[in-house]
Each structure stands twice: as structure tokens, then as C-alpha cells.
Amino acid sequence: xxxxxxxxxxxxxxxxxxxxxxxxxxxxxxxxxxxxxxxxxxxxxxxxxxxxxxxxxxxxxxxxxxxxxxxxxxxxxxxxxxxxxxxxxxx
Numbered sequence: 001x002x003x004x005x006x007x008x009x010x011x012x013x014x015x016x017x018x019x020x021x022x023x024x025x026x027x028x029x030x031x032x033x034x035x036x037x038x039x040x041x042x043x044x045x046x047x048x049x050x051x052x053x054x055x056x057x058x059x060x061x062x063x064x065x066x067x068x069x070x071x072x073x074x075x076x077x078x079x080x081x082x083x084x085x086x087x088x089x090x091x
């Protein structure tokens with residue numbers, strides 16, 4: 001178990017040729033986990049992490065060992081260098 005997080009509530013795997021920015025994928029994943037439209041969310045990802053820096057940090061190298069985690073809204077977000085991401089509920 002990950003400290004400060006409950007079970008995984010969403011996993012978004014990167015598909016070949018998926019060129020969406022990680023910030024977009026994170027917002028879409030949160031919306032899907034909440035069962036709402038991404039445009040209905042009242043979340044500013046930039047208040048937590050710089051989305052452009054996140055894209056620069058992980059240029060989709062395919063390496064699943066490197067990751068960064070941070071909290072957004074009610075979730076702990078883990079973003080892997082491969083572009084995959086996982087959302088965990090917060091304890």
C-alpha cells in the first residue's frame with residue numbers, strides 16, 4: 001500500500017500515438033474517476049504542479065520505474081515516465 005493513499009481508483013495506460021499532454025490526461029482521469037465531464041471539474045492542476053514541467057520531466061520514455069506523485073483534489077496521482085498514470089484515493 002502507498003503511504004497516504006487508499007486503493008487505486010483509476011489507471012490510465014498510454015496508448016501508442018497518444019500525444020495528449022499529461023495535464024490533460026490527469027484532468028480526464030480525475031473526471032472519469034468522479035463520473036463527471038472534465039469541463040465540469042473545478043480543479044486547477046497548476047495550483048499543485050506545473051503541467052509543462054511535468055511534460056518536460058517525462059517525455060514518454062517508456063520507463064515505468066521513474067514516477068512522480070502529488071495530490072490533486074481527493075486523489076493521489078502517480079505519473080510514470082511511460083505516460084501511464086494511476087489515481088489513488090487519499091486517506
